[in-house]
Every structure is written in C-alpha cells, then in structure tokens.
Amino acid sequence: MAWRCSGSSNKELVDNLFRGGLITSSRVRDAMMKVDRAHYCPEPSYAYEDSPQSIGHAATISAPHMHASAAESLLPYLKPGARVLDIGSGSGYLTAVLAELVYPQEADGKGEAGKARVVGLEHIKALRDMGERNMMKSERGKSLLGEGKVSFVVGDGRKGWSEGEDEEKGWDAIHVGAAAVELHQELVDQLRSPGRIFIPVEDPDGYGQHIWTVDKDAKGLVTKKKLFGVRYVPLTDAPK
C-alpha cells in the first residue's frame, strides 16, 4: 500500500499520503509540506518514495508514513509553544516536522508559540551533526536553529534530556525513533502533566516490537497503551 503514495516532488508525496489515508490530519500534512525530505536523504533521487533509507551508522530515515503516524499520535500534545524531545533524531527530518507543528511560521514568535522548543537527541555525534546540517539547507531551518527554537544535542536517549529552569522544564511530547527494551522511567519522569511519549518497545519474547504510548494526565496519572507492530533499529549503547 505504502509504495503507492510515493511522488515526484515533496508536495506530491505528501498529497498522495493524505489521499491514501496515511496522513489524516491537515496540520500534519501542512507541516510535512514545509519540510523538503530531499534535504534529509543521502540519496535525494529516492527522497519522495514512501520508504525508509539508510543514512549510515546503522541508522535509517524512517518512511514518511511512519513519521506521519508518529506526529499524528503525538498531535494533541503538539500545541503551538509546546516543548518536544525527539530521541534518535538521525536525519533530523522528524525534528524539523515537529518544529513546524509547535512553532508554525505564521505565529512568528507571537503569543504562546514563542515558547516552543524542539530538541533532537542523538548518541552518535556524526548523526547529531548530520541532522543539524540537513536542517541548515533551508532558510526556514536556518532561522529555527538560529533563534534557538531547535537544537541538536548528543546524549543517551534512554536518560532523556534535561534543560531549562522550573516552569520551562520537561517535555509535552517525547518521540523515540529507536526500539527500547523497556519503557525507561527517566523519560516518564521528564514528561509534563499532561504529556505523551511515543516509543517503540521490544516485545518481551524478543521476536517483535510494538509502538506504545505513555500518557501522563493533568493529575500525573500514567497510562500505557500498546498500539501496532513495527521494525525500528534498537535504542542502544553508543558505538565505542
């Protein structure tokens, strides 16, 4: 099904994903329209196919329909002005799409949107640098990085990322782009109330993986939900 949604331009790819029902939210469609996937693919001639692509270091840029599904799942928590952590940012593509959702260009820093912050976290420095370099290819990406709305950092995603003072702490949404062996408590601790984590987790029998969402409600109550089967690269120790 997915291959039918490929296109010959970024617009065609996103239109086809929308028409094919792989993107259902117009907010996600508009955000994906604004980020040219060719800037994030080592092989730009395949950038508008709905398929994953190797980016080196045993990492892949996920297929666009997977990025759409992650963004849609987190959408209720991606209000303008939200704080978002993208763990295993790899190519930087989803980091850029998430930034369009929480800091829409139209907002121009006004009102709540001005508080937006998106951090792409990688444990391989070369990939942290790649994400930033890819985003710098567009004027919009350059200004998001220059204004400090988006940053790429190096660290172990299993421990999350802490920054800011008191009311600026924590994350409204955490996306994990690699499969964890467990639902890491440190990520749950760093989640705001309310907030949501989207995370692929290895099945206990070791034979598969499923996407889980972890929600923290306004009172701090945590609920976990198993969604659908997936295949992600593992969330591991950094290579020596």
Ligand code: SAH
């Ligand atoms: N969202 C990215 C996915 C990249 S693949 C994209 O679509 O481009 C998964 C990424 O997770 C890899 O880049 C890998 O280096 C990173 N990763 C794996 N284990 C990690 C860890 N413990 N901490 C941070 N990043 C990790």
